[in-house]
Amino acid sequence: MKENVLEKLTTHFKDSILATSEYRGELTIVVKKQDIVRICQFLCSNEELRFDSLRDLCGVDYYRPEDRFEVVYNLYSLKNKFRLRLKVRVDEADLHVPSVTGVWSTANWHEREAYDMYGIIFDGHPDLRRMYMPEEFEYYPLRKDFPLMGIPGSLSLPKK
């Protein structure tokens, strides 16, 4: 199955794949940001592969000068009982990533969460609002440069 996925992806998206790695039977593929929707569409709708389930989507902050953030897509093929991990690198200067809500609608809330926690903007998302923090909150709390106890006065409390 692994070879099949790699072969199909390399034939169709040769220029979009930046890196591939394997650890304990888990296949990870880093792809170009602008091609993520096309690749997801292909993986989801291809008759043989059928990655019809987006199990998780999350952001990561590596806190490094280049490509500071990553968005990780964990896919699962119910037909083949196979898991695949896709990664997209996001630079701090350009926090826009195309949304995959058109491929799997479950991505909706996951992308909202990644936006809320890291400030990654998903272009084409139908309703990109904060998920956990209040609407008026101005920071992104899961970024490595955000203090654990928060920023004093940034969250309001009711009057006593």
Next chain:
Amino acid sequence: MGLEFTKDSFLITRVDEIIKWARKNSLWPMPMGISCCAIEMMAFAGPRFDVSRFGSEAFRFSPRQSDLMIVAGTVTYKMAHVVRKIYDQMPDPKWVIAMGACTSSGGMYRSYPVVQGIDLFVPVDVYVAGCPPRPDNLLKGLMEIQKKIERGEKPGQREKVYVAESTMV
């Protein structure tokens, strides 16, 4: 409570005293069950610990009908506004129990979204220790509220009561 019996089976007391006695034995809790402490709060209401022995078995899910708010769980900044609103909707006189470590001090959640103690935005009468407190410990907290009513403490001049963790195993 200053009872006086006469020969004709009359009972003489003061209105204040009888009202206090009635209030004390019919505290209707508003179960503000926000997280895991709510499970222990349910046990406190259930048959084993049986809060109806103290007249508080009528849990009201409407703040208009309750006079004791049991805040049971982690209060986030987002939830704090809801807790305060519900507290404001309760008719006077009203009392508040902060149940468990999270509610009293933020507990193990020493982080940005959690309010480090609900006394930052509502007046608290009794703090119950534990993570979560045992139901019998919450009963102790309820009895402390009853004592407060008996003493006739007025809002704003209430003494804070701390219930230590239960040693019963």
